[in-house]
Amino acid sequence: MDTRTGEGCRFAFNVRWLDPNTHLIWHYQLFYYTHDQSIEMFDIKNQRIFLKRVSHPEIHLEHLYLGASISLYSRQLIIESYGDEFSRKHLQGFQETTFALIKPDGIKNMGRIIDLIFSNGFLIKELRMCKLSVEDARNFYKIHSGKPFYEALTQFMASGLCVAMDLVAENAVRRWRTLLGPTNSQDARDRDPNSIRALFGTDSTQNACHGSDSLESAKQESDFFFRDRNFGSCARLENCTLCIIKPHLVFDGVAGQVIDLVLKKFDVTAMEMVTFSQPNAAEFYEIYKGVLPDFHAMVHELASGPFIAMEISNKDGQGNPVSSFREFCGPPDSQACRIVRPNTLRAKYGINKIKNGVHCTDLPEDGVLECKFIFKHSFNPFVDAMEYTNHNLR
Missing domain, CATH: 3.30.70.141 (Nucleoside diphosphate kinase-like domain)
Known part of the structure; x- marks a missing residue:
């Protein structure tokens, strides 16, 4: 059994299903067997097997992370938590979440940036294009308030569209910041020419993307953009x-x-x-x-x-x-x-x-x-x- 790759393991997840007809929420334990991509489900309330073990090759381990939505025999299941200590211990580090932001100068290259995100092993858990007001930008970057670059940064962030994302991967915070490269885009071109800021950035403000520096910051920054799904709405809803x-x-x-x-x-x-x-x-x-x-x-x-x-x-x-x-x-x-x-x-x-x-x-x-x-x-x-x-x- 290889717990690093998941080969030969059984992982457990607590999931919920909302019955669209009765609006009742049902809770199950979902088991995933890696060696044959089979699944089974246990009805927690009634303490009985709900779905006998069956092969389901369309479901892959990398898509079974906290908050993920999976479709299983016409039921939309939301993964709420790990179902046992073994699963938490062996998956939590491989399913870390960080926050990423494509800045206004990066929008013209957002397709290429998103392609780099996928090709470097990240999954995108949440994504939304937004238009920040100056006040929004100041609130987001309030930790930098009073610094010389603060006013220019917040004005720039309110100058166009941006794309907020939650990314999932092993050691996601560190890996995303590594993929971004140095803060100053010219430094990035000198030191890490294949990084995102080297490829798409201009300077230390217009540097294509932002990345959280810790798990705590990632949670706070994600909440800023995703807690209210209408935040920063930018849809024109005309000529579209x-x-x-x-x-x-x-x-x-x-x-x-x-x-x-x-x-x-x-x-x-x-x-x-x-x-x-x-x-x-x-x-x-x-x-x-x-x-x-x-x-x-x-x-x-x-x-x-x-x-x-x-x-x-x-x-x-x-x-x-x-x-x-x-x-x-x-x-x-x-x-x-x-x-x-x-x-x-x-x-x-x-x-x-x-x-x-x-x-x-x-x-x-x-x-x-x-x-x-x-x-x-x-x-x-x-x-x-x-x-x-x-x-x-x-």
Whole structure:
């Protein structure tokens, strides 16, 4: 048994499920066996086996961290805590959470930065694009109040959009700060030319990204951005369309590549990582119910894990981008897409009609409606309120 890699181990997690019909919360113990990727569940209240051990290769150990949402046989389970001391002891260090912030100067390169995050072994637990006011920026950086650079820093942070993220990895705080490189971007280019600040920063203020310096700071900074899901809302909700980077691409760690391609032709004016319950996904896709034979499969895929939603606008901010962005994404069937439209997003990143990489708005009149559904958080508030306590689960 190798506890470092998880080979031959059984890990236990305490999870909850909110029944969308009765609004009752059920608590289970979820067991995960690494050698054959099998799972079983125990009903804590009734003290009995709820799900007999069964192979489930779609679930991987790295996605079983505190606060994670996993879809299991149409149930959206939230991992609340470790289920035993063995699991806590052997997983806690490998599932550390830190806070990361892409600054306004880094937004134009956020796709490449997010790709570096994934390729360096991090998972993204939370993500939201925000627009800070000067007061917000001063509150966030209040620890630096009175220092010579404070006023310039806070003015800069309020000058444009930023992207807040919670990152999960082994020794996440140290590893993220190492990936960032020295605070001064010129020093970073001299000492660590492959670091994020060397690649994308300008100086010690416009240095592309911020990283927490401790676990305590990471918790405080994460709460600042994620405790209120409407904090720093930046969605325009006009002249826009919706793109969803589907869960299978987020799991595969290629979401940053998609974002980078989108930014070459369009502006991303709002962005958020979202997890849908099955009812949320069915509500979002309601227009396709009874129309597309794959409706239920589409719902299952969208609710299978976190996805990244983006409000897309034309570069000049004018006109309706729905049709041009739909052309950019390509036909729904990725297999056919690779033949007839090989340079589109779905041809490059999709697998089939269900796991086709991205969702895009179909009708010109629905672009704003779909963006409002996501960015005004119009989906079932009771289910959603339970799922969005994740940032407090450390």
